[in-house]
Amino acid sequence: MTALNDKLQALRERDLYRTRRVLDSAQGVQVVVDGERLLSFCSNDYLGLAADPRIIAALERGARDYGVGSGASHLVSGHMRPHHQLEEGLAAFVGAERALLFSTGYMANIGVMSALMDRHGVVLEDKLNHASLIDAAQLTRARLVRYRHADLAHLNEVGAALDGPMLVATDAVFSMDGDLAPLRALSEFSEKKGAWLLADDAHGLGVLGENGRGSLHHAGLRPTGRVIYMGTLGKGLGSFGAFVAGDEALIETLIQSARTYIYTTALPPAVAAATSEALRITEAEDWRREQLFARVKRFRAGAAALGLGLMDSETAIQPILFGSASKALAAAARLRELGIWVPAIRPPTVPDGAARLRVSLTAAHTESQVDQLLRALESVDQNESAS
Numbered sequence: 001m002t003a004l005n006d007k008l009q010a011l012r013e014r015d016l017y018r019t020r021r022v023l024d025s026a027q028g029v030q031v032v033v034d035g036e037r038l039l040s041f042c043s044n045d046y047l048g049l050a051a052d053p054r055i056i057a058a059l060e061r062g063a064r065d066y067g068v069g070s071g072a073s074h075l076v077s078g079h080m081r082p083h084h085q086l087e088e089g090l091a092a093f094v095g096a097e098r099a100l101l102f103s104t105g106y107m108a109n110i111g112v113m114s115a116l117m118d119r120h121g122v123v124l125e126d127k128l129n130h131a132s133l134i135d136a137a138q139l140t141r142a143r144l145v146r147y148r149h150a151d152l153a154h155l156n157e158v159g160a161a162l163d164g165p166m167l168v169a170t171d172a173v174f175s176m177d178g179d180l181a182p183l184r185a186l187s188e189f190s191e192k193k194g195a196w197l198l199a200d201d202a203h204g205l206g207v208l209g210e211n212g213r214g215s216l217h218h219a220g221l222r223p224t225g226r227v228i229y230m231g232t233l234g235k236g237l238g239s240f241g242a243f244v245a246g247d248e249a250l251i252e253t254l255i256q257s258a259r260t261y262i263y264t265t266a267l268p269p270a271v272a273a274a275t276s277e278a279l280r281i282t283e284a285e286d287w288r289r290e291q292l293f294a295r296v297k298r299f300r301a302g303a304a305a306l307g308l309g310l311m312d313s314e315t316a317i318q319p320i321l322f323g324s325a326s327k328a329l330a331a332a333a334r335l336r337e338l339g340i341w342v343p344a345i346r347p348p349t350v351p352d353g354a355a356r357l358r359v360s361l362t363a364a365h366t367e368s369q370v371d372q373l374l375r376a377l378e379s380v381d382q383n384e385s386a387s
């Protein structure tokens with residue numbers, strides 16, 4: 001035990017120790033955290049759907065009709081009508097032949113890569129990819145080659161000498177930076193190399209593209225041929241779970257061989273029913289995206305006027321770079337004193353020296369709440385040394 005305690009103490013000393021806060025309310029713009037009311041800028045509930053009464057009602061109906069537990073994996077007896085309907089709805093929404101539900105985005109990424117790659121393959125990944133994509137590649141035992149962030153020249157350089165089964169994986173919207181992957185150029189590279197392209201759209205589904213159809217649509221691409229789409233349902237859609245979309249043969253391959261699909265219990269059917277309602281609302285209510293992007297614009301203009309270190313992001317994810325973990329933590333603590341909750345993101349989630357506040361905006365924030373955040377940020381000194 002002392003070895004564990006020594007490691008924990010070392011994390012504390014480097015300002016890298018993580019703690020959890022307990023919410024006593026639903027996810028949303030106003031939350032109750034450890035008994036305190038806070039204005040939150042830290043959920044991925046970009047469209048403000050996590051506690052929508054229509055989605056709650058769909059969950060209740062789903063539970064009444066199908067119970068709580070699915071009782072089995074999809075291939076045994078747990079694949080119920082609400083799962084099947086959701087898959088059909090998702091495929092139509094993103095413009096794919098088929099879609100396949102997974103319990104989480106983490107499991108979807110592992111499932112896709114483990115079904116398509118083995119130790120004879122090569123996986124090429126952006127340096128800033130989400131941990132689940134990195135872990136997925138490592139589990140396949142394929143050779144993992146990482147290219148500099150969104151850098152096509154570097155990808156071409158490292159890719160030139162490689163051949164054999166290949167897969168390129170990228171966050172479509174980078175989770176800690178908010179910028180977009182160069183999907184068109186990545187798909188051209190993949191086409192040229194005969195490689196798969198896996199686009200992880202955890203932060204783009206519901207947010208980008210016509211009616212929120214996601215980053216591929218936004219880039220003028222579709223999940224077909226060698227292009228694979230992975231979308232998560234616990235962020236913009238406000239529910240839970242994930243799916244992979246692509247051609248028939250790809251989806252059938254995943255059903256036959258993706259271990260994180262086969263060897264796990266199917267999602268609760270009521271959650272699938274709730275997600276179908278979330279999907280309907282996402283597609284129908286363009287005003288949510290309009291409102292979100294209006295808030296993004298207002299925040300960026302205000303933050304630029306304050307001289308804050310904004311990053312190159314046009315999405316809901318608006319990081320403010322601080323550098324050291326201690327400075328980012330001090331800034332988060334100052335905002336908290338002012339009743340505002342913004343997370344400090346530290347290594348290893350971001351590279352060393354790139355600690356930041358990660359502001360996430362949602363359609364549910366009002367203009368005056370964005371202004372309140374800006375006023376609070378004005379009182380945070382970005383250059384102040386917290387040590």
Ligand SMILES: *Cc1c(COP(=O)(O)O)cnc(C)c1O
Pocket residue numbers: 103104105106107130132171175200202203232233234241242
């Ligand atoms: C959140 C996230 C995931 C994981 O999705 P879950 O459904 O939460 O497991 C995968 N990729 C990216 C880029 C993410 O941000």
